[in-house]
Amino acid sequence: MSFTIHGLGVSGGIAIGVAQLMSHTSLEVSHLTIGPRMVDKELLRFDAAVAAVREELTQLKAETTGAPAELGAFVDLHAMILADPELSEVPKSLIRDRRCNAEWALVQQMERLVEQFEAIEDPYLRERKSDVVQVVQRVVKELQGHGRGTPKARKGSKDADQIIVAHDLSPADTISFKGQRFASFITDVGGATSHTAILARSMAIPSIVGLHHARDLIRDGEWVVVDGTRGVVVVNPDERVLEEYRLRKSELELERTKLKRLKTTKASSIDGVDVSLYANIELPDDVEAARNAGADGIGLFRTEFLFLDRGDMPTEDEQFEAYRKVAKGMEGKPVTIRTFDLGADKSLEDADRMKTNPALGLRAIRLQLTEPKMLRTQLRAILRASKYGKVKILVPMLSHAHEIDATLAAVQQAKQSLREQKIAFDETIEVGGMIEIPAAALAIGMFLRRLDFLSIGTNDLIQYTLAIDRSDEQVSSLYDPLHPAVLMLIAHTIYSGDKAGLPVSVCGELAGDPALTRLLLGMGLRTFSMHPAQILEVKQHVLKSDVSEIAPVVRKILRYSEPEKIREQIEKLNA
Numbered sequence: 001m002s003f004t005i006h007g008l009g010v011s012g013g014i015a016i017g018v019a020q021l022m023s024h025t026s027l028e029v030s031h032l033t034i035g036p037r038m039v040d041k042e043l044l045r046f047d048a049a050v051a052a053v054r055e056e057l058t059q060l061k062a063e064t065t066g067a068p069a070e071l072g073a074f075v076d077l078h079a080m081i082l083a084d085p086e087l088s089e090v091p092k093s094l095i096r097d098r099r100c101n102a103e104w105a106l107v108q109q110m111e112r113l114v115e116q117f118e119a120i121e122d123p124y125l126r127e128r129k130s131d132v133v134q135v136v137q138r139v140v141k142e143l144q145g146h147g148r149g150t151p152k153a154r155k156g157s158k159d160a161d162q163i164i165v166a167h168d169l170s171p172a173d174t175i176s177f178k179g180q181r182f183a184s185f186i187t188d189v190g191g192a193t194s195h196t197a198i199l200a201r202s203m204a205i206p207s208i209v210g211l212h213h214a215r216d217l218i219r220d221g222e223w224v225v226v227d228g229t230r231g232v233v234v235v236n237p238d239e240r241v242l243e244e245y246r247l248r249k250s251e252l253e254l255e256r257t258k259l260k261r262l263k264t265t266k267a268s269s270i271d272g273v274d275v276s277l278y279a280n281i282e283l284p285d286d287v288e289a290a291r292n293a294g295a296d297g298i299g300l301f302r303t304e305f306l307f308l309d310r311g312d313m314p315t316e317d318e319q320f321e322a323y324r325k326v327a328k329g330m331e332g333k334p335v336t337i338r339t340f341d342l343g344a345d346k347s348l349e350d351a352d353r354m355k356t357n358p359a360l361g362l363r364a365i366r367l368q369l370t371e372p373k374m375l376r377t378q379l380r381a382i383l384r385a386s387k388y389g390k391v392k393i394l395v396p397m398l399s400h401a402h403e404i405d406a407t408l409a410a411v412q413q414a415k416q417s418l419r420e421q422k423i424a425f426d427e428t429i430e431v432g433g434m435i436e437i438p439a440a441a442l443a444i445g446m447f448l449r450r451l452d453f454l455s456i457g458t459n460d461l462i463q464y465t466l467a468i469d470r471s472d473e474q475v476s477s478l479y480d481p482l483h484p485a486v487l488m489l490i491a492h493t494i495y496s497g498d499k500a501g502l503p504v505s506v507c508g509e510l511a512g513d514p515a516l517t518r519l520l521l522g523m524g525l526r527t528f529s530m531h532p533a534q535i536l537e538v539k540q541h542v543l544k545s546d547v548s549e550i551a552p553v554v555r556k557i558l559r560y561s562e563p564e565k566i567r568e569q570i571e572k573l574n575a
């Protein structure tokens, strides 16, 4: 039977393929007391699950050939944890003596181990608890019959595209999809600028979030059409519907091919205003997409994604290699490396959302200023890479003058330590700040006086201005980029930067929305940073715009306080 589900389209385009259901990553297992006669069977079930995961890890290890050595070491570590009698034997005594079911026995033992890890002083060893949890998750999934945690594109089904259907995906899950050939992913929860949605856009694959019950309604292997532009999923489409979507899909592909012709065209408006179009990236390999789209540089490298699916912090050398690869790959074009924006939804562990609101908590630079070693390691790695290109440092989530000062002092210290070791770096490296907290936009003077450039993070700026959790689909209809308060803060930042002679860019999702290109141009924005997949379409809009005509209209728009009026005027501006 064919049916349709509606959600929030977060990455446009059409995908047609078969559903691949992703199991829940949950350690909420049932607590059962088993009968005495079941004990042997339960022990066998436990041993079989451990053996299956052992085999899975061996296979994974084989697949890491050619990948960075750390990846292999990471798999080895998990194999070692699995082989430790604390995990592979102790739960069996719980099954035997307390007659717990296998899942419960394993999770109980894990909780005991995690407690022991938490008491360890050494932060590296303490962090290893997340590896224990990940190994246990694999075994639990195996016991529950779900098998491999992160799905892989199925082999042998290359004629049918695969569409990931999940209840929720963490940014760590999503990042592990990069490099795999999924046609789309759709989820029950998630907001428009959740990091999962951002990753979907960065992969240029159609994606829909906030579908509520898709994971329960769709069955593995069913045919699905995903219309990411309209936020519609058609399950088991009939031949007529399929034909219509195939046609629209090929039209879209044709348009994309035509856009490719603009790759080397300079982004200048009709009246000769030059605009820089930069790329946002998450991994060093994304440089290829940035170059293919003709990006003028990297406006935002979200470094935290490099190691998010790995669960531990990278060393200075590992980071240096990653940053150098990007700096070299961009061949002298600017490369803006943002310091880790960890915390909130981009956590090395599962964020405990019940206790605190992580978006308002110890996130990004706040976290790094409390962990000076982590910051110093990253700054040294970025500085070392600055020798290989035009590297800049970008600091996320600043709101206080003392945070800027402390960060700049850390940069100076990192520079000094390199000088003492006679390690070369760019002495004139620029340091910029993200404007993504309303306080920062309002008290812009203290940023202008201390920093070399600014980059507006509209995703968080909207979240904090409107008090709307960007990853919560329940309030996603209230997440309004065109709210007059948001527009005022963006315009004020651009204007203030311009007046002070400090470069200002926008690197939030707004910069990649072609429907807002003219609005931002009219506000005076000249540097846009977005996913590589969006660059050519935005360029097309720049080429067709006359800034001298747009600017007075935008000034008028900024005086409106009625959202409807604003929308109406923007539509006119784009007509």
Ligand code: PEP
Pocket (backbone or CB within 6 Å): 198, 300, 302, 341, 436, 456, 457, 458, 459, 460, 461, 507, 508, 509
């Ligand atoms: C933003 O907040 O707009 C931004 C670019 O950073 P992130 O999406 O990584 O929080």
Ligand code: MG
Pocket (backbone or CB within 6 Å): 396, 436, 457, 459, 460
């Ligand atoms: Mg942000």
